[in-house]
Amino acid sequence: DAGVTQSPTHLIKTRGQHVTLRCSPISGHKSVSWYQQVLGQGPQFIFQYYEKEERGRGNFPDRFSARQFPNYSSELNVNALLLGDSALYLCASSPQKQASYGYTFGSGTRLTVV
Amino acid sequence: SQQGEEDPQALSIQEGENATMNCSYKTSINNLQWYRQNSGRGLVHLILIRSNEREKHSGRLRVTLDTSKKSSSLLITASRAADTASYFCATDATGSARQLTFGSGTQLTVLP
Secondary structure, eight states: OOOOEEEOSEEEEOTTOOEEEEEEOOTTOOEEEEEEEOTTSOOEEEEEEETTEEEEEOSOOTTEEEEEOTTSOEEEEEOSOOGGGOEEEEEEEESSSSSSSOOEEOOOEEEEEO | OOSOEEEOSEEEEETTSOEEEEEEOOSOEEEEEEEEESTTOOEEEEEEEETTOSEEEETTEEEEEETTTTEEEEEEOSOOGGGOEEEEEEEEETTOTTOOEEOOOEEEEEEO
């Protein structure tokens, strides 16, 4: 079985540009969450989507948005990129909307903003 | 912001020794989870302990939880070089069951 897949694995963007990151959850998992991990820190929660609806949002500016598609895959969009957006972006899937059973994480997308 | 802190920030031990990492958190929780991360890649779920549990084992892993002190510990017994990684605790806070809040991590190095 395929795990959580994220694309692309690495990305370099210029300040002010827009970026779209993609995630495919484990088959049968309806919940997708996005986390940002800045170098040297633990991951920070950005969004959770369950059954195509936003179920939770972390303390991130409106430049960050996401959506979930009918096949439960998800996109994270970041507009007007700042240098501080450089980070590893992790996608996690789970079968339920609660964080009660542990998440399966993808390998992440490494975003560098120059 | 981070929910809590892991202690120590870095730990270096010899192969075969035990490694203990501690985690403190701030709010009431439903459960606490430990994850492992190799070289800035994805996180791997290791073990979950619920708020009504005090100790849990999985292979060479032993986790304890003290909700009165808002702290947890992860013990890795008979460590191997392959255990070298960053270890994070993450809390599923009461009333906020949509997200995990991670600590800052412990970097474990196991020397062969």
